[in-house]
Amino acid sequence: MDLFSGGGGMSYGFHAHSSFKMYGAADVEVGKPSTGHGAIGCNATYEANIGIKPMAVDLAAIEADELAARISPSRGVDVLLACPPCTGFSRAVSKNWAQDDPRNSLVARVADHVSVMRPKVLLMENVPQLLTGNFRHHFQALKSSLEEMGYTVRASSHVLTRFGLPQQRDRALVVATAPGLPIYTLEDIWRGYSVREQAVTVRRAIGHLPAVRSGEQHHRDENHTSSALAGESLARIAAIPHDGGSWADLLRTPETEKYLIPSMRKAVEAGRLNAYCDVYGRMYWDRPAPTIKRECSHVGNGRYAHPEQDRQCTVRELAILNGFPEGYRFIGQSRKNLYRQIGDAVPPLISFQLAHAASWILGGEAPELKAAILPGSTLRADDLVVEEAQLFLA
Template sequence: MDLFSGGGGMSYGFHAHSSFKMQGAADVEVGKPSTGHGAIGCNATYEANIGITPLAVDLAAIGADELAERIAPPSEVDVLLACPPCTGFSRAVSKNWAQDDPRNSLVARVADHVATMRPKILMMENVPQLLSGNFRHHYHALKISLEDMGYTVRASSHTLSKFGLPQQRDRALVIATAPGLPALTIEDLWHGYGLRKESVTVRRAISHLPAVAAGAQAPNDSNHTSSALAGESLARIAAIPHDGGSWSDLLRTPETEKYLIPSMWKAVKAGRLNAYSDVYGRMYWDRPAPTIKRECSHVGNGRYAHPEQDRQCTVREMAILQGFPERYRFVGQSRKNLYRQIGDAVPPLISFQLAHVASWILSGELPELKSAILPGTSLRAADLVAEESQLLLL
């Protein structure tokens, strides 16, 4: 069962694992609090890839008993996936230093669903500030409730490129196991193994895709399309150097200085050339991508421009960098919302590994790590390096 299921990133890893079957999902499809329910349209994407239509309900308003009655018999749920919104915890949102977002309370409410469904395993993903930020009391309330029910809770933060994601993405993973089951985590799955450096680069992930112009669409992939750019916006990106260039590079010549916008000149006058350096920046070919956030649909929101082509990275490119299989379909009329579905998602490359952890917990059989590589993603079995071999390489 998947609560806060979004476009299916967390579910897909379990859907792709032969030992699991998705019984149900629920998501209210909010794009922003101001846009209202159903706006982001992620349930259609979920259905297109997993074959289940999520229940479109507000998990802040529906009780756990009612949800269980409407979605699936609690006795059929071995693994509960619950990834409440991370926006209210993220350090990227300045007001989160002092203001507790009402959505944060959804974390502790997950305990109600656990009490009703009594899954053998609960898995949750969120930003690291869930465990260490100013509003970590929401997580602590959940942990206390779970432990009172007899669950063992393990929670820690990880840089997901360590597990093969071609992106600089730090996330907290929470795994709670019922009495009598081992408390295993993704770190246990990777014990004794590392990765080749080139396996988590932008070059590995997206360099094979066909070139497309800004706003255009590849003929064989409706998701290989990006936000349209024209006029000065297109000229600005074209003036930024390939492979990691940034807006500060526009200061090189009078011909390119003219493309600086007022906020850039303000940073220049303040002597803060490194401030917001990722804005209008290009990705580096031979590094992991920057963190792909929900507002990744415009080059002005971060280092989201293609390393060479004069455009925003496409929906398909962002999805691959977020660990989705290359054939995953994103559905909806609004391209901006497709980008949001990706930025909000748990990377399936990671959730497939979590499915292997869950299978290990339930069966007692240690899976081979190479079997936990999700087909169709940028990670390959040959990228795995045993610790002994890794030391020799170093």
Template structure:
């Protein structure tokens, strides 16, 4: 590792999930970030307020610029530090237009998808030694994968070596069922290493990637209340029938289908639930209003995770939505990370949009390996104050056979 920290720029920086891993690594120095802070296309720029969260934790004020409009030269000039011949460029454009969770994405190419190929302009301007991108798997295999193909072809045309693959992030210790595509590109004179190389021969214990490990130790709070010692340990207010519906669901993985067949609980089913019953779609719809299960990974935490009606976001036992803090930990953020903003809904969105720092820290170690040739020991890649621990690592069966 050199004496001078390698410079890092983060585009589409959000609440800092991708940058957090690099910030925690001593070999890197965040020198710039940019995000237009869009909550939804209809809400306009600045709505989600993620730049304040980024600055509060990572000591860099992101540029509030529209990366679909600003030129690569103009962006580089606005950066607070020199970004010529940069060491690391991170760019994680919105995944909404690729996600299979949105039905229209099967047929309509969301305009935001074009941001993926546009990233190549910033690579050409800053000339990073290492480039990384995270997105949903459909970036690589979906109907609109031509956006990634254009990016890859441009990168290769500039002399970069490119690797792209999809992963279940629980494989790397994240306590969540989250599948993501990871793209790593390196300058032609550098070796290309990946998370697969970092983890070769090892895996995490099953109990390490569970809801129980992540949040069972947090203090109880009531729905809508805020814990006095942690302003982020707060959840959406539920009352009346909404609260009664959650209370009626069995603890530890229960959901609304468990209310069927009981007159006292069937009254809590809403029309969309009855439609799912009529159509025999219980399996595809049962996560709505459901409780998490203690001894499984959490479901995928999406940007609209601020209400129990949007997915299986209810606490395994307490009658409420999981708090901002709980979902942050399940998303791999350190337990002391500060989510900033006047709207609790936007704090949830910052979490759902984020790259899990538990994983980005591992990516930072991969980048350090690429830049220096020094392979890290696996126990070095555990981000402090997250749910993963060094004693969670075990050799795979294949690795154990090799040692015999």
């Protein structure tokens, strides 16, 4: 069962694993708080790829027993996936240093669903500030409730490049297991292994995709399309050097300096180029992508420009960089919401590995790491490197 199921990133790893069957999901489909329920359209994306239509219910309002009665099988579930919104914890939102977002309370409410459904395994993904930020008491409340029910809880943060994702995505992963069961995480699956540096680069992930112009849609892939840039916005990107260039490079000549917008000039005056340089920046070919955030639909929101083509990275490109298989279909009424579905998602490349960890917990058989590589994703078996200590033991 998947709560806060979004476009299916967490579910897809279990859907692709032969030992699991997705039974149900729920998501209220909020784009921005101001747009109301149903705006982001992620449930259609979920259904197109997982084959289940999620319930469009507000998990902040519905009681756990009512939800379970409507979508949970009578025998209960083995694994409960619950990834509440991370926006209220993220350090990228300045007000989160002092203001507790009401959505943060959804974390502790997950314990209510656990108490009713009694899953054998609970999995949660969020930003690291869930565990360490000013409002970590929400997680502590969840942890205490789970432990009172006899669950064992393990929570830690990781840069997911460590597990083969071609993106610098720092995330907290929470695993809880019912009494009597062991507990395993991605650290256990990857023990003794690392990944080749070239396997997690932007070039490796999207370098093979056909070129498209800004705002155009490729005729063979409706998701290979980007936010349209025109006029001075397009000229600004064209003036930024390829392969990792940023707006700060516009300062080099009077011909390009004219493309600075007021916020850029203020950053120059305040001497904070380093803190602001990713805006209107190009990705580097031979590095992992930057964190793909919820508002990744415009070059003005981060380093989301293509390394050499004069445009925003397409929906398809950012999906691949966030661990989706290349054939995943994104459905929605606006391209901006497709980008949001990707930025919100747990990378399927990672959730497939989590499915193997859950299978190990439930079945008792440790998986081979090669078996935990999601078909159709950027990671390959020959990308795995056996560490020296492991070779010595062998």
